[in-house]
Amino acid sequence: MSGCPFHFTRRGFLSIAGAAAALGAGLGAGHFLGDKGNGLSGSAASEAFWGSHQSGIITPAQNHTYFAAFDLVTNKRDDVIKLLQNWTSATSRMTQGLTAVQENSEGGDSGDTQGLPPSRLTVTFGFGAGMFSKEGTDRYGLAARRPEALVDMPVFAGDQLVSERTGGDVSVQACADDPQVAFHAVRQLVRLAEGIAQIRWTQVGFIANPTDNRTARNLMGFKDGTGNPDTRNSALMDQFVWVGQEGPEWMRGGSYVVARRARIALEHWDKMKTSFQEQIIGREKKSGAPLGKKDEFDKGDLDAVDADGNLLIPENSHLRLATAASNKGAQILRRSYSYNDGVSYTAERWPPWRQGMEYDAGLLFMCYQRDPRTGFIQIFDKMSKFDMMGQFVTHIGGGLFACPSGVHQGEFIGQRLFQAV
């Protein structure tokens, strides 16, 4: 039997990120998650890899994600550099529809994306605390370079994080319009990491495809992401998403990602009346409008009251607690995906004290911000205590990762972290 030399390419396309941004300009602000970002076939398009920022942050959200957190299992700084070099090369290729490694030999790529388009694949890398020191050991001579903003995450009210789904030294967020393309990317990176990094936890996620191509609904049935800052407003992005001069040089133009696996008690949620759900969210379910308003993108009136003098948007509603006006102007860029891991046996210790198979489904909450201390942590500290939605949502795991600036051709991801000061 012939060896069948194995060299193929997926259909490559020039990046249309620029065109995509232009085409998107006619749409209203804030509906970040729904925009496909281009008028062409979403899956045929590719996203640029090289640039000042990593892609996958303000990139219009693709329909699928595979998020993976890795433990670094080497003590050698050079191993980590080699890994990041290989990952950079592989990612620059895969995002353009090529195989992970350039070769005509066998075994270089799992091959399951042959015949698939680039599907707007992006891969976004982040560094956790363990990159800088682990169990008190400065493995790579980077301890002094840990950014102040890469804090140890506080424990929030209601947190039920399990260690097998929490933390990690490096994060990889692969997003694509085809789930196989996203998984394929991580799978090739895992192969390139052998002996240097191992998967610690992963989460698969998806976003639905609304016909109006705008804000998608999450599994609670509400539009998700309406309140996001407009990603086409670079001043807003500089203010809330990208690290500026306050950060170390290698983080400038980068961002911090908070990921949380939030299981939603859908069985309970589905038993609530729509009007009660709307009080919890602070928005109408159908239109997505703030209570008392008509359009999804109307600004909520936090002072409006009904005939009895009760606030239209309740004190402990999600909207009120999350909005910038309630958080000293703080904003984060949400980039969440629904997840659906089937069912698992669950014993509930609160009413209705049920035991049985329950959906293991909910939200892979992800958000990007310039500084988590004035972003997610500030906003979620209050929400974790007061948000009525917390009665239906349990945070199971997650992590905080510093996503370095983008890379230019010839560099590798995070290179300036490893360079002499």
Add this chain to the structure above:
Amino acid sequence: MSGCPFHFTRRGFLSIAGAAAALGAGLGAGHFLGDKGNGLSGSAASEAFWGSHQSGIITPAQNHTYFAAFDLVTNKRDDVIKLLQNWTSATSRMTQGLTAVQENSEGGDSGDTQGLPPSRLTVTFGFGAGMFSKEGTDRYGLAARRPEALVDMPVFAGDQLVSERTGGDVSVQACADDPQVAFHAVRQLVRLAEGIAQIRWTQVGFIANPTDNRTARNLMGFKDGTGNPDTRNSALMDQFVWVGQEGPEWMRGGSYVVARRARIALEHWDKMKTSFQEQIIGREKKSGAPLGKKDEFDKGDLDAVDADGNLLIPENSHLRLATAASNKGAQILRRSYSYNDGVSYTAERWPPWRQGMEYDAGLLFMCYQRDPRTGFIQIFDKMSKFDMMGQFVTHIGGGLFACPSGVHQGEFIGQRLFQAV
């Protein structure tokens, strides 16, 4: 705050199943999984619900599935009838893009598919052994009506089925081009089943979107479904898929589905040379052609030998063991989906004796057949012992279900099973 009466519809379309079949006629035979079945936007289209056969069997495979097996938790025959009536009504509506129940009141639908197209949703129902008797009890007076073909599945070589992922009294296979639409359908059925049926196990799955719109590759990187009988050949379907006069009246025009959750050791598979993978499958990876042939749909030559007299398609290759010529002409209609449930901690008891996080990913193998005794069981008995692929695949769970004939308007699914003889 207003109650906000909650009545909406998803965008409905006339079924274009007929047009889809016509448009598909120009394509080669057998590439069942890749065809979208229509030249229009796949997700905007809807599939017919009423008909002689249930949809979701020979329907061109949608991109996503949510498969759920239920335990019946009632002892009342009337409860089961009521459940099937409600499920029939809800499914007939949801497949056409409507809410599960017709109502203007609150709480009738989780609402997370508002704004989503029908996405070619199909829901296919099946009855397990527990419908007829459970733990020796004839709960619904149906024990005498259990079809002979609904056998107790034998234990195959290498089976590692766990009870939490195996069996069930009723099966529901929801398929759609949007994962949220498939999950939504099952979620509404679960709500309608309260007190009558509970989820036992579920599995989420997906199929990639090849640019040529033909056979998709599974996670092993090989095209999956090439050898299927042509679903447009009604004589073949009558011969291999649909139950005929040999079955009870309520099963005529129905089919039997075997579902198996097959975890694939992708870490190991990815380390094998392509040429070795090809020997295991019996096909070229890139083209999908049988070894020694050029085109995916060429018929494999089981007698062909190389210069040394060795069989081109090895004795223990997947193709040789699965092909009709090796199985007294037996054929099944594969309708498999890849699954990706992230990673889980796995201790391997065979080389390389590794412990750690491994992909919990693989194949939700599903196949339809006229009789499982001459279909899956006959074929898989030999494969489970000899197929080299078994070194990389572990069956974790699954079930066998009798899928009744289709329903006509005014009937409910399985109605004739419950009618007096």
